[in-house]
Amino acid sequence: MAQRVRVHCMSVSRDGIGAGHDQSFERPFGTAASPEALFSWAGATASWPNRADDGGTRGFEDHLTRDFSRNIGAEIMGRNKFGPLRGPWQDHEWQGWWGEQPPFHTPVFVLTHHERPSFTLADTTFHFLDATPQEAVEKAKAAADGKDVRIGGGITTLREFIDADLIDEMHIAVVPVEFGDGIRLWQSPDELTDRYHLERVTAPSGVEHHFFWKR
């Protein structure tokens, strides 16, 4: 089976916004965009990777969070998902938002113009890569042990990979809220239907799940 490049459980508002501006340590999603509004549908499910207890729902949306890690061998993320720091690293103390047990369990490639040494937390190793999206996909596929590669975001990075036509399938959750201002994935999902099949299914939560796969 050929390796695929996949996107799972990425959330945007009805007006296409997945993060705010002015990201900081206190506000990983910046101003305006509310992470609670974006991710409460996923956080309610039993299989959400960040869940610490045994609870959670096991309905439709749990079938979507289950797929986050299934057959994934590597993740690619932008530097803004890794942290709020910009420019050259002042030191290497910051090791991401996720503490000692990051929810990735695979190699993670962080795209940045400022490289730094790789490091490992539990079963996740972070590599730092100054590369084009194409080069990053090649590296990640080589590291993924035959499995698929997840593009983990954030929104700016995801859009770059969409524009470079590197993504095979995508699950985007459109949550029933409008942010007005922020970092925008799209004006409308319909702008991708020349290249992708698109199915929309509304969950009882009110979230409209969008499933894209290459034509």
Added chain:
Amino acid sequence: MAQRVRVHCMSVSRDGIGAGHDQSFERPFGTAASPEALFSWAGATASWPNRADDGGTRGFEDHLTRDFSRNIGAEIMGRNKFGPLRGPWQDHEWQGWWGEQPPFHTPVFVLTHHERPSFTLADTTFHFLDATPQEAVEKAKAAADGKDVRIGGGITTLREFIDADLIDEMHIAVVPVEFGDGIRLWQSPDELTDRYHLERVTAPSGVEHHFFWKR
């Protein structure tokens, strides 16, 4: 994580029927019930276990067929799913409907009052068990290597396991057709909501997917 007992991709008609009477070699689903009507939604997806080529959709319903095998370590099925033969085995030539490469890839426990020797086809081993549903679940869990157990049907077997309160979660596809007569899973899915949470989501295919999990 505790081992769970799960049901995936079981299909019934809008009037609750999942198979016809008078099962035979020519008609594995008996008269009246049409396997095409029951399973075309699943057969269209990329991840349907019986798919032989690289095609298929990767939308909402593919996320459901993906889950058929995820973290499953054993299946329990009734004798009528294994084949149309009734009563004592005349010989042991019949080895199921699935040819040399059955789509299970785990131990399979076939419930029957007429035991026969186990046999292996590729990575599936069939065992024959004269046991109660409770005993079958215990055996299957012990054989599942810490993974979950799937109740694979048919409809009569599934209903026995529901009535014995042995199932933790269930995905039932209700297809937009009525058969009128046949083997019935339920009068209405609502008869299970005293014991289960229930979410209903309609796919673009017209199939109404029902997700049950224990209260």
